[in-house]
Amino acid sequence: MANNFKIEEVRDFWDSVAEIYNETNQKIGEVHYQRFVEGLKFLALKDGDRVLNLWSRTGNAIPYLEKAAKIDLYNLEVSPKMLVIAQARFPQNRFQTTDLEHLEFGDNFFDVILSLETLEHAPDSERLLQEFFRVLKPGGRLVMSLPPKTAEWPLRIYNFFFKNHGEGPHRFLSSKTVKKLLKEAGFTLILHRGTLLIPLGPKWLQRLGEKLITWFQKTPLRELGIRQFYVCQKPL
Numbered sequence: 001m002a003n004n005f006k007i008e009e010v011r012d013f014w015d016s017v018a019e020i021y022n023e024t025n026q027k028i029g030e031v032h033y034q035r036f037v038e039g040l041k042f043l044a045l046k047d048g049d050r051v052l053n054l055w056s057r058t059g060n061a062i063p064y065l066e067k068a069a070k071i072d073l074y075n076l077e078v079s080p081k082m083l084v085i086a087q088a089r090f091p092q093n094r095f096q097t098t099d100l101e102h103l104e105f106g107d108n109f110f111d112v113i114l115s116l117e118t119l120e121h122a123p124d125s126e127r128l129l130q131e132f133f134r135v136l137k138p139g140g141r142l143v144m145s146l147p148p149k150t151a152e153w154p155l156r157i158y159n160f161f162f163k164n165h166g167e168g169p170h171r172f173l174s175s176k177t178v179k180k181l182l183k184e185a186g187f188t189l190i191l192h193r194g195t196l197l198i199p200l201g202p203k204w205l206q207r208l209g210e211k212l213i214t215w216f217q218k219t220p221l222r223e224l225g226i227r228q229f230y231v232c233q234k235p236l
Contacts, residue, residue, distance in 0.1 A: 002124045005169035007078070007099045010121050013168030014057075014079035021082065022058055024165045031199045035116045035145050035227060036064040038195060042143045042231045045069040049111040052076065052135065054098060055118050059086035062093060065114070074110075076103070078121070100124075103131045110135050113142045117227075119178070120146050120170045129185035133234060142187060142232040148194070149174040151226045175228060187232040193217060194225030 014021075025032040039061070045051070047070040053061055056075035065073060076098040077083040083095050096104070100122040113132055122128040132142055149172045173181075175192060182189055194217065198209030213225050222228075 002126075003122070003169075003171045005123060007101070007123050009169045010100075010123070011078050011080070013166075015081040017165040017168075018058070018079055018081035018085060021165050022060075022085075025060075031196065033060070034196065036061050038227075038229060039114055039116060039143050039145060040064055040068055042141075042191065042229060043068070043112055043114060044141065045071060045112060048072070050074070050109065052103075052105075052110045052113045054103075054113065054115050055100070056086055056095065057082050059090045059093070061114065061116065062086075062090050071112075074105075101127045101131065103135050105135045107134055108137045111137055111140050113140070115142065115144045117146055119144060120172050121168070125171075125173070126181055126184070129181055129187070133185045133187060136234045138234055138236045140234050141190075142230075142234070144178075144230045144232070145227050146178070146230075147172050147226055148223050148228050149177075150223055175223060178228075178230060182230065182232055186234065188235055189230065189232055191229070191231040192222075193229045193231075194222035194227075195229065196226045197221070197224055199226055 045068045049069060050072045051065060052074050053065065054076040056077045065071060073093060075086065075093055075095045077086065077095060078098060078100060080097060083097060087095055101124055113136055119125050119128060136142060152172050179189060194213050197213040198206050213221060216222065
């Protein structure tokens with residue numbers, strides 16, 4: 001599924017916000033870091049796993065991944081400026097740039113792939129999923145998070161009232177479309193879960209939102225969570 005933007009536009013945008021990326025995300029705190037906490041629940045990491053973290057941005061997922069298990073971690077990033085920041089923060093880690101279409105690894109290379117808020121920025125989302133499938137070992141797991149199509153207007157309202165780094169070129173996809181693309185790429189969907197029904201406000205209200213969306217995962221209410229998780233497996 002080709003989108004109406006190019007990788008150069010995506011790269012230029014994230015380069016332009018690289019210096020403020022961590023600062024603005026710290027202001028929303030748990031909402032930003034929730035992706036790492038929840039993602040780890042689904043990864044089922046074990047010692048020795050070869051893991052792809054795409055895209056890695058300024059490296060915020062790295063401490064979570066390395067704390068979970070002794071892994072062989074590869075970090076891929078679209079923005080050269082974000083890559084420089086990540087390398088300075090985590091100098092012992094392995095980083096390289098990516099165009100979200102051609103992954104420079106052999107077939108069946110990774111045990112696990114973590115892709116947080118990435119698919120919506122890929123110029124060709126179908127191509128990226130095909131590459132995920134190719135480089136993942138049979139029986140390997142892909143964990144993705146991304147906003148649903150219903151998040152477009154809430155995002156615009158938030159960006160209007162609060163200072164945020166923005167999303168740049170993107171296309172939010174409905175869960176129906178994501179599941180279709182995953183199936184066409186060859187993946188088996190293990191779990192789809194909506195989260196962050198009420199991402200801002202008092203803690204009690206946010207907790208209530210998570211209880212509600214947990215209770216109603218099999219209803220359309222799930223689609224209103226601003227972060228959707230997809231846990232997939234490459235068949236043996």
